[in-house]
Amino acid sequence: DDLKDVIHSLKGLSDLEMSLEKVLGVKKVIIVQGNSDEDELVLKDMGRASAKYLRSVISYNSVIGITGGTTMAQVAEEMCQEKKYSDVLVLPARGGLGKNVEIQANSIAAKLAQKLGGNYRLLHVPDNIEEETIAALLKVPEVNEFVNTMKNIDVLVFGMGRADEMAKKRKSSEEKIEKLIEKGAVAEAFGHYFDRNGDTVWESMTVGLSLIDFKKVGNVIGVAGGERKAEAIISICSIREDMILVTDEGAAKKILDIV
Numbered sequence: 325d326d327l328k329d330v331i332h333s334l335k336g337l338s339d340l341e342m343s344l345e346k347v348l349g350v351k352k353v354i355i356v357q358g359n360s361d362e363d364e365l366v367l368k369d370m371g372r373a374s375a376k377y378l379r380s381v382i383s384y385n386s387v388i389g390i391t392g393g394t395t396m397a398q399v400a401e402e403m404c405q406e407k408k409y410s411d412v413l414v415l416p417a418r419g420g421l422g423k424n425v426e427i428q429a430n431s432i433a434a435k436l437a438q439k440l441g442g443n444y445r446l447l448h449v450p451d452n453i454e455e456e457t458i459a460a461l462l463k464v465p466e467v468n469e470f471v472n473t474m475k476n477i478d479v480l481v482f483g484m485g486r487a488d489e490m491a492k493k494r495k496s497s498e499e500k501i502e503k504l505i506e507k508g509a510v511a512e513a514f515g516h517y518f519d520r521n522g523d524t525v526w527e528s529m530t531v532g533l534s535l536i537d538f539k540k541v542g543n544v545i546g547v548a549g550g551e552r553k554a555e556a557i558i559s560i561c562s563i564r565e566d567m568i569l570v571t572d573e574g575a576a577k578k579i580l581d582i583v
């Protein structure tokens with residue numbers, strides 16, 4: 325690990341991290357080499373770096389929340405199989421059941437828990453449901469218990485995306501996507517769409533972590549890389565000053581270019 329640190333600083337990544345901490349005003353930035361827009365292996369490296377940082381903040385009886393997406397899938401994938409955290413509980417942070425099972429928060433939470441040797445709970449609630457349906461779901465004992473347990477999340481690891489990409493992935497109508505863009509949405513995280521200043525533009529209707537909850541979680545680790553996500557990262561970093569950002573060189577350099 326010492327050798328890795330030396331290489332890290334020789335490559336100028338430590339300087340880049342400090343510059344980014346300053347311009348984004350966040351607590352800590354961890355940068356991996358490369359640009360995940362161009363090289364899938366960089367996503368793996370971000371996953372590994374996030375998993376390592378996550379291990380450093382897990383404490384006795386920690387409740388970890390994790391979101392979905394390809395980046396979060398790599399965090400679980402790259403977590404080492406230590407199985408020494410039997411008191412830890414992992415929860416998917418929000419409802420949402422897409423087609424692709426591997427990148428659903430439920431599967432990722434289960435995989436992360438297995439790697440850690442901890443426990444997990446699942447949340448079987450789709451995205452974009454009617455308000456009355458949510459109210460009805462909250463009366464189901466398992467869902468209600470889940471929502472109460474969520475209040476104990478002390479570490480949240482979450483993916484950040486571009487608003488346009490995420491709206492398309494969620495199969496939103498053209499009209500909806502246009503409206504989001506019109507309102508200035510540039511970023512998406514845990515089902516919320518944010519404008520450049522980190523203000524909420526729209527929220528998908530489901531059960532799980534809200535923005536108010538997000539602001540209360542002790543440790544928040546946002547992970548996203550690739551030049552294309554630069555603006556999204558800037559937006560979300562403005563929501564919480566004490567956030568930890570794990571990103572790649574591609575996004576980092578682009579952020580410094582545009583701020």
Ligand code: G3H
Nearest residue numbers: 393394395483484485512
């Ligand atoms: O909210 C944003 C997404 O979780 C990011 O998804 O990691 O597949 O780019 P991704």
